[in-house]
Amino acid sequence: MGYIIFLLLILASTAEARPVSYPDGWTLMSRNNWETSRLHLHNSPTVNYSLGAVVEDYRNSDRRDFNLQLNNLLLRQNTSTSQANIYSMIELGVATDDSTEFNKALSFAGDWETRRYFTSYSASIQHAEVFDNGSFHQKARVGIAPYLGKFGSIHTWLMLQVEHHPEEDKEFRTAPVIRLFKNEFLFEIGLDSEKDFIFNFIYRH
Amino acid sequence: MKKMGLILILFISFANFANAENHPSLEVKVNGMVCDFCAQGLKKSFGKKEAVKKIDVSLEKGVVFIWLKDGQNLTDKEVEKAVIDNGISVVSVQREEDEKE
Numbered sequence: 001m002g003y004i005i006f007l008l009l010i011l012a013s014t015a016e017a018r019p020v021s022y023p024d025g026w027t028l029m030s031r032n033n034w035e036t037s038r039l040h041l042h043n044s045p046t047v048n049y050s051l052g053a054v055v056e057d058y059r060n061s062d063r064r065d066f067n068l069q070l071n072n073l074l075l076r077q078n079t080s081t082s083q084a085n086i087y088s089m090i091e092l093g094v095a096t097d098d099s100t101e102f103n104k105a106l107s108f109a110g111d112w113e114t115r116r117y118f119t120s121y122s123a124s125i126q127h128a129e130v131f132d133n134g135s136f137h138q139k140a141r142v143g144i145a146p147y148l149g150k151f152g153s154i155h156t157w158l159m160l161q162v163e164h165h166p167e168e169d170k171e172f173r174t175a176p177v178i179r180l181f182k183n184e185f186l187f188e189i190g191l192d193s194e195k196d197f198i199f200n201f202i203y204r205h
Numbered sequence: 206m207k208k209m210g211l212i213l214i215l216f217i218s219f220a221n222f223a224n225a226e227n228h229p230s231l232e233v234k235v236n237g238m239v240c241d242f243c244a245q246g247l248k249k250s251f252g253k254k255e256a257v258k259k260i261d262v263s264l265e266k267g268v269v270f271i272w273l274k275d276g277q278n279l280t281d282k283e284v285e286k287a288v289i290d291n292g293i294s295v296v297s298v299q300r301e302e303d304e305k306e
Contacts, residue, residue, distance in 0.1 A: 022246025022291050047246075047292040078237025078294040080267055115239050115264060151262040155241050184245060204245065 019071035019087050019109065020050045026205045027052075034173070034196035035059060040069065048073045054091060063131055065103050067093030084112040095128035103128035118143035118157060138164045143179070154182045161190065161198075170194055229261070229270035233284055234296040238267055246291040254279065254287070267296075 021027045021044040029040040036059060042052025049072045056065040068091070075086040087109045095103040107124035123138040143159035157179040164172055175198055177190030184205060190198035238244055244262040247269055251260045256277035261270040269288070273279065285295045 022249060025246065025249070047290060073292070076237070076292055078235075078292075080236050080296075081239070083237040083239050083243070113239055148265065149241070151241060151244050151264050153241075181241060183241070186242070204242070 019089055020044050020047060020073045021204055023047055028201075028203045028205075030201045032197070032199040034192060034194060042069065042071070054093070061097065063095060063097045065093060065095045065128075067091040067103060067105070082112060082114045084110070086110045089124075091126075095131045097131065099130060101129040101131060103131075115148050116145050118145075118159065135165075135167050141177075143177075152183060154180060156180055159190075161192075163192075228301060230273040230301050231269075231271040231279065231284065232299040233269040233271065233288060234299070235267055235269060235288055236294040236296055238262070238264065238269075238293050240264075243291070243293060244269075247288065247293065250287045250291055254283075 019042075021042075023044065023046055025044050027040075027042050027044070027050070029042075031038045031040075036056050038054060038056040040052055040054045042050040044050040049070065052069045052071070054065070054067040054069050056067070058064070070090045072088045073085060074088055075084075077084040089105075089107040089109065091103070091105040091107075093103050095101050103126070105124055105126040107122060109120065109122035111118070111120035113119070118141070120141045121139070123136070125134060125136050126132050127134045139161065141159050141161045143157045145155065145157050147156065149155040159177040159179060161175045161177050162172065163174075173192045173194055173196075175190040175192035177188050177198060179186065179188045181187070181202075184203055186200075186202040188198065188200035192198060238247070241264065244264060248260050248262065251257050251269070251271060256273050256279050257271060258274045259272040262268070263270070271279070271284075281298045284298050288295045
């Protein structure tokens with residue numbers, strides 16, 4: 001079972017994308033970075049919220065989290081050339097290792113993008129007795145599209161990501177990230193300042 | 206000469222038919238459709254509607270083009286609801302017949 005979960009986490013990788021999809025849309029998201037491999041499946045009954053399940057495997061320990069996640073679109077601002085969003089994300093579940101503890105996390109995320117420029121910020125706090133005593137994480141991104149692709153073509157974004165993890169030895173990590181997407185598929189690959197790979201994948205149905 | 210006239214009439218009829226086929230039934234101008242992922246949702250929502258034959262999107266113009274099946278219709282309200290349900294804002298709905306007037 002553990003092997004299957006591990007394979008799924010590697011094959012599939014939470015991507016830095018919107019946590020709510022279109023009505024009745026299913027989204028499979030996977031994130032692999034220096035800290036964890038994470039697989040997230042969610043359904044959006046409406047464009048305002050999504051409900052999903054998350055499995056997260058920690059690289060440097062035997063910790064594995066199983067959570068349910070509720071994402072809410074709090075605010076959306078549309079203009080003829082841009083879109084801005086603010087989201088909240090709540091995760092509840094268990095963190096397992098030798099023991100099993102109640103795990104909870106709260107995040108807020110915002111993004112603004114045009115067809116040419118992209119910027120996003122997210123902050124989260126997580127708590128699980130024994131494992132995690134209220135750790136804080138934040139992340140920001142800026143990006144530019146080198147060309148403006150037509151609908152259905154391959155779209156490319158060049159991004160710079162900065163992460164801040166105050167409780168970690170390496171408090172700051174920066175990474176160039178390339179995002180490619182076509183139709184329902186999105187891939188991201190990057191290499192951070194500590195030489196750890198970033199690989200994210202999203203499929204929407 | 207008669208033959209030439211007949212060919213010309215056939216050619217013009219075909220050109221008119223092809224033009225009508227290429228011209229969308231509805232052009233929906235929207236705000237907030239800045240990425241392909243947002244537009245995919247619109248494509249899926251309209252694709253599920255019985256009246257819709259085909260859909261295309263211009264990200265650069267912010268327009269959704271909808272071709273309807275013969276004899277079928279979508280009201281402005283239905284179009285607006287489908288777009289708004291996807292988190293996109295509607296600016297205007299233009300129909301083929303509006304353009305002919």
